[in-house]
Amino acid sequence: MRVRIEDVAAVAGVSMKTVSRVLNREPGVREETRRRVESMVEKLGYRPNPSARSLAGQRSYMVALVFDNPSRNYLLEIQTGVLEACREHHYSMVLIPISFGQRGYVSEIVSMVHQYAIDGMVLVPPLADDRKLQSQLQAQGIPAALISPRVRRDRIGVAVDERTAARELVGELIQLGHRRIGHIKGPRHHGACLWRHDGYRDALQLAGIDYVPELVVDGEFTFDSGVLAGQQLLDLAAPPTAIFAGNDDMAAGVIRVAGMRGLSVPDDLSVCGFDDTEISRHIFPALTTVRQPTRDMGRQATLELLERIRDPQAGSMLTMPYALQLRESLAPPRAPG
Amino acid sequence: MRVRIEDVAAVAGVSMKTVSRVLNREPGVREETRRRVESMVEKLGYRPNPSARSLAGQRSYMVALVFDNPSRNYLLEIQTGVLEACREHHYSMVLIPISFGQRGYVSEIVSMVHQYAIDGMVLVPPLADDRKLQSQLQAQGIPAALISPRVRRDRIGVAVDERTAARELVGELIQLGHRRIGHIKGPRHHGACLWRHDGYRDALQLAGIDYVPELVVDGEFTFDSGVLAGQQLLDLAAPPTAIFAGNDDMAAGVIRVAGMRGLSVPDDLSVCGFDDTEISRHIFPALTTVRQPTRDMGRQATLELLERIRDPQAGSMLTMPYALQLRESLAPPRAPG
DNA sequence: CTGTTAGCGCATTCAA
DNA sequence: TTGAATGCGCTAACAG
Numbered sequence: 244m245r246v247r248i249e250d251v252a253a254v255a256g257v258s259m260k261t262v263s264r265v266l267n268r269e270p271g272v273r274e275e276t277r278r279r280v281e282s283m284v285e286k287l288g289y290r291p292n293p294s295a296r297s298l299a300g301q302r303s304y305m306v307a308l309v310f311d312n313p314s315r316n317y318l319l320e321i322q323t324g325v326l327e328a329c330r331e332h333h334y335s336m337v338l339i340p341i342s343f344g345q346r347g348y349v350s351e352i353v354s355m356v357h358q359y360a361i362d363g364m365v366l367v368p369p370l371a372d373d374r375k376l377q378s379q380l381q382a383q384g385i386p387a388a389l390i391s392p393r394v395r396r397d398r399i400g401v402a403v404d405e406r407t408a409a410r411e412l413v414g415e416l417i418q419l420g421h422r423r424i425g426h427i428k429g430p431r432h433h434g435a436c437l438w439r440h441d442g443y444r445d446a447l448q449l450a451g452i453d454y455v456p457e458l459v460v461d462g463e464f465t466f467d468s469g470v471l472a473g474q475q476l477l478d479l480a481a482p483p484t485a486i487f488a489g490n491d492d493m494a495a496g497v498i499r500v501a502g503m504r505g506l507s508v509p510d511d512l513s514v515c516g517f518d519d520t521e522i523s524r525h526i527f528p529a530l531t532t533v534r535q536p537t538r539d540m541g542r543q544a545t546l547e548l549l550e551r552i553r554d555p556q557a558g559s560m561l562t563m564p565y566a567l568q569l570r571e572s573l574a575p576p577r578a579p580g
Numbered sequence: 581m582r583v584r585i586e587d588v589a590a591v592a593g594v595s596m597k598t599v600s601r602v603l604n605r606e607p608g609v610r611e612e613t614r615r616r617v618e619s620m621v622e623k624l625g626y627r628p629n630p631s632a633r634s635l636a637g638q639r640s641y642m643v644a645l646v647f648d649n650p651s652r653n654y655l656l657e658i659q660t661g662v663l664e665a666c667r668e669h670h671y672s673m674v675l676i677p678i679s680f681g682q683r684g685y686v687s688e689i690v691s692m693v694h695q696y697a698i699d700g701m702v703l704v705p706p707l708a709d710d711r712k713l714q715s716q717l718q719a720q721g722i723p724a725a726l727i728s729p730r731v732r733r734d735r736i737g738v739a740v741d742e743r744t745a746a747r748e749l750v751g752e753l754i755q756l757g758h759r760r761i762g763h764i765k766g767p768r769h770h771g772a773c774l775w776r777h778d779g780y781r782d783a784l785q786l787a788g789i790d791y792v793p794e795l796v797v798d799g800e801f802t803f804d805s806g807v808l809a810g811q812q813l814l815d816l817a818a819p820p821t822a823i824f825a826g827n828d829d830m831a832a833g834v835i836r837v838a839g840m841r842g843l844s845v846p847d848d849l850s851v852c853g854f855d856d857t858e859i860s861r862h863i864f865p866a867l868t869t870v871r872q873p874t875r876d877m878g879r880q881a882t883l884e885l886l887e888r889i890r891d892p893q894a895g896s897m898l899t900m901p902y903a904l905q906l907r908e909s910l911a912p913p914r915a916p917g
Numbered sequence: 918c919t920g921t922t923a924g925c926g927c928a929t930t931c932a933a
Numbered sequence: 934t935t936g937a938a939t940g941c942g943c944t945a946a947c948a949g
Binding site for chain 3: 245247248249259260263267291292294295296297298299300301
Binding site: 594595597609634636637 | 918919920921924925926927
């Protein structure tokens with residue numbers, strides 16, 4: 244019925260071990276033998292049994308994507324990238340959704356890792372910045388690739404220069420003539436919150452514009468928090484003429500507030516976001532934002548992880564490119580200055 | 581180091597097999613013994629090794645979610661529900677993304693199923709309607725739960741009465757005074773396309789309104805196709821005063837077209853969608869639509885699947901409730917009649 | 918109701 | 934460069 248490694252060995256006239264060596268690309272097999280085995284593998288349509296492999300080898304050929312469900316779209320993109328890399332390398336992916344900050348979640352993760360003999364994991368923000376988790380993983384020798392972590396030294400994974408991106412984005416607003424520019428921050432424990440805010444500040448400074456604390460409000464990276472923050476900003480005695488929201492969902496919230504108040508975007512208010520998620524193109528007016536290659540980030544992070552799994556010295560922290568997406572939501576202010 | 585079933589057995593003073601029985605909820609264990617074992621499992625923090633279980637038991641305790649990536653949000657909700665059910669029952673979920681219609685995709689799936697010894701699968705539209713796939717799965721004895729399939733007899737899974745829902749939704753438009761109501765269909769191979777269109781037709785008929793073919797155009801369930809279809813409808817000599825888009829993404833596309841043309845929604849044009857995905861609340865005006873309990877559908881479908889895995893006779897086709905979500909995008913037509 | 922034995926399919930010793 | 938024996942942790946079939 245099922246083709247086993249034993250069958251391949253018999254047909255190829257070698258031992259099981261030799262077939263195993265060929266399959267796992269171990270050295271020490273004569274070229275001719277290797278070819279013979281490979282052709283038999285092909286011919287019989289042999290596929291190793293993952294459970295047996297995992298049980299005997301103490302590893303699962305599985306990578307875990309651990310997440311806390313920040314932005315669903317973002318996550319989906321990452322997931323797609325991770326899955327892509329996994330398929331390319333005959334790994335599989337398991338999802339570990341967790342509640343960040345929930346009591347005992349670190350040991351929960353570690354325990355799952357052991358249960359499934361997971362070979363490595365990809366951590367998305369805000370987990371990528373969790374010191375406790377990381378030191379646990381390190382202690383247990385479990386490789387992890389980080390996506391957009393705050394600390395990058397000696398880590399593997401991917402990141403984008405979000406600070407510069409934010410600076411450029413706000414620079415566009417300034418270029419258009421805006422001076423009172425609001426900003427909606429993300430939750431504090433996100434590196435993104437920090438970098439985007441810093442970039443905002445950098446841009447103002449470069450243009451010689453004062454940083455006005457009342458123009459900077461807190462958000463949660465959710466649509467609803469964007470609505471609240473937008474109301475707060477537009478309720479100011481001197482409201483901003485432009486708002487840089489920390490991500491697209493919050494920017495969409497701002498646009499909704501504007502709509503409810505009869506303000507035209509971008510004529511009465513310019514709005515921009517960050518991430519270039521699906522929604523940025525699906526709302527009207529389409530949102531100016533910064534594109535991160537999210538899917539590719541998931542993929543590359545996974546590739547680095549797989550390298551490290553093979554060789555504990557390998558793998559690095561990649562910087563990925565970003566791109567401003569200038570769309571309809573920006574215009575000069577009504578009364579420049 | 582690792583806690584094994586043997587350790588639990590020793591501590592509980594029973595044999596391995598008894599522990600195994602308890603873990604797998606097999607009958608034939610005295611209540612007291614069961615409790616004792618369970619408490620030891622708890623105490624030692626024992627977790628079965630999936631690979632060993634899978635290897636010995638010829639099954640993986642894994643369920644596959646097979647999909648073709650229709651709407652990302654929809655899928656994510658389904659996935660979350662499936663994952664939820666899996667966790668509750670100590671199953672894990674693997675993702676099998678495929679290209680529907682690609683040459684040999686059926687055997688690709690079957691082969692993966694065998695390789696991983698997958699215990700069952702959840703099929704989302706349009707795969708839930710794939711005859712070839714289903715007969716293959718049936719032939720191989722692989723249980724599958726279907727989400728919103730066209731054919732429901734003798735199948736397990738979940739569905740919603742989309743036709744009635746669509747009728748009620750269009751009924752709302754008619755109630756408001758609309759007579760020229762446009763409809764954007766989905767791709768033909770989706771059951772949803774059919775049901776929603778039929779519901780539209782039913783509503784018109786009930787109200788004694790003629791079905792006008794030029795008011796019904798094709799779409800692809802994507803935002804962009806919604807834009808195109810919206811343009812087509814609004815370019816008519818006598819454009820509709822309301823549009824029922826086959827799903828939310830397309831409805832968002834229509835709203836964008838309206839925005840670009842300076843038409844006010846809902847004052848100049850009423851729009852409604854279907855599915856109640858995230859975008860329906862995030863655009864302005866917020867979209868009137870039909871909510872399907874997508875996440876719960878994923879969960880329930882999986883529960884049915886797990887039942888059938890245990891017992892080839894068990895499991896059924898559940899009908900899940902829907903709910904109209906009346907939001908901002910509807911108003912009476914400017915010139916009733 | 919419970920325990921014993923064998924073996925799932927592979928990787929990993931070690932020896933040849 | 935290759936092969937034979939051992940066991941990964943669990944479940945299944947049978948025995949008690």
